[in-house]
Amino acid sequence: MGRGEGSLKADDIDQLEEATAAVQAWKYALRFTEMAALKCVIELGVADEIESQGGAATLSHLSTALSCSLPSLHRIMRFLVHHRVFKARRAATQEATTYLQTALSRRLLRGGEKSMAALILFEATPTMLAPWHGLSAQVLSKGTAPQPFEAAHGQDLWAYTAQNPEHSRLLDEAMACTARLTAAAIIGGCQDVFEGVRAVVDVGGGNGTFLGMVVKALPQIQGINFDLPHVLSSAPHWDGVEHVGGNMFESIPKADATFLMQVLHDWSDSECIHILKKCREAIAEDGNGGNDHGSDVKLKKSKKVVILEAVLDDDYNGERQFEEEEDSELQSWSGIRLSLDMVMMAHTNGGKERTRSEWAHLLAEAGFSSFSFKPTSVIPSVIEAFP
Ligand SMILES: C[S@@+](CC[C@H](N)C(=O)[O-])C[C@H]1O[C@@H](n2cnc3c(N)ncnc32)[C@H](O)[C@@H]1O
Known part of the structure; x- marks a missing residue:
């Protein structure tokens, strides 16, 4: 068969792919x-x-x-x-x-509402880069070897930060970068999440940046920033926010609503279900998970667990077409959410970014009767879960 128009086109495409691959491979090698x-x-x-x-x-x-x-x-x-x-x-x-x-x-x-400097500096520390060298060993071990962070440092990230105050400070400042952006997006675009809510506990709230900004914008809210004691020992003061130290696996202070921002993605499914059950207990008025029949509907609506986390598309299989516009990728969060999933693999013990159906599974297992998903202008969605 002679060379028809169709086969010439295929050759052109092959050449284009080869030329692109040559440059892309160098780009990845030097990224x-x-x-x-x-x-x-x-x-x-x-x-x-x-x-x-x-x-x-x-x-x-x-x-x-x-x-x-x-x-x-x-x-x-x-x-x-x-x-x-x-x-x-x-x-x-x-x-x-x-x-x-x-x-x-x-x-x-170095400062300002949109600064990402602390996050870049934190991810570029030798401590956070070392675990990446252990990714393939962990994948090959099929789960029997310690996770990459633990393999590199002999303990998990939270134990490591408890013993290394300077690294703990870098982590808190890095988290505050995304907390500022998310707080601004929620205050600006999803304020209804606070409707009827009088008291909020931010579980694993880091240095209190998120709640500090929320309470400044909505001073009627009483805020409790809940985190490990060593994190709170260097946290700044925020008007209207009380810092309470503790362990979320044991007990969480009571409030109308508990917030969990970029916390559950650090943990395995069984640990998330445990944390979510503790959050349900914290919002229960009479210890029955919030099912108090005497309270009015508005009060019941304010009794909730609010999760601020990335939600991966259920049907996303990682495939990209060559024709896809580079510009749209530049402005899209989906690649960033998948990169964050890689970060969870390297830096946590069993943490991951989850799809919508994975979130639904966790919430059902933790005993929530209903939940809703709402995208925001930033990486996390707002997931509201009702007891
Ligand atoms: C990824 S950071 C998120 C911080 C903050 N929510 C944000 O998005 O900026 C996870 C937080 O969970 C806290 N944490 C880890 N284990 C905890 C525990 N057992 N009890 C309470 N907080 C914990 C860490 O100290 C850290 O501040």
Whole structure:
């Protein structure tokens, strides 16, 4: 059979795939350079210095202000301009090149509502990178070997942070990055979740950032930030929020609603069911899981467990078509949610991101009679579970 139009087309596609694969393979081999360069400019304070100059600064200004090597900084900035982290305005000399802040580089600022600096620094610590080397060993062991974090450090993340205050502080600050973004999204777009709620316990609330922002926006709410005692020992004060130390596997303070944000994804199914049952006990007025027939409907609606977690699509099988627009992937959370599932594999003992039906299974097993899912503008969905 001669070469028809169809087979020529197939050849073209093969060549395109080959060319793409050649570049992609290199990209994956060197992807760590992106994280390393971001870590470097956060540590140097480049975005902060550009911000202090009104959003634009020359290379010579930056190298003087940050006391660093001009040629080395130029190479780092050239790389990050290529990756569209900063913008550059070329000039007659290299020294006079002006770097401009972007929406992305503002997320590298050390403070502020949208800062992701602490999360990037935390994930880039040797402590959090070491477990990734043990992923294949864990997969090969079919569950018999310790999880990668424990294999690398001899104990799980929570025991490790209890013994290493500096790492514990980095973890709390990293979690506060996403807590700020999620709190803003919930306050801005899902405030109805607090309707009729007088008292909230944030279980595993870290340093209290989420509840602090919620209570500031809705001062009628009484907040209890519940976490391990060593976490609370360095937590800041938040008006209207009481820090209560304890262990969620044993007992959780009573309230109308318990919140669990990015906590259940750290644990196995059986541990999640245990935590959820403890949350049900905490919202029960008379110890019967909230089924108090005398209370009015509004009060009953405020008795709930609110889970803020990623929800993976049930029918998502990881396949991507080549024709898919890169831009839509750039703006979509679905790839990030799957990356977070990898993070849970490396850093927790049995934690995972879950699909909608996996969440439904856990909630039914924990004895909840009804639940609803509501997407947000950020990674987690709001899952409301009623006793
Ligand atoms: C992934 S962090 C989430 C923090 C916070 N909810 C957020 O999203 O920013 C998990 C939190 O669970 C807390 N935690 C772990 N084990 C706990 C336990 N047994 N009892 C209470 N809190 C616990 C950790 O200290 C940590 O603050």
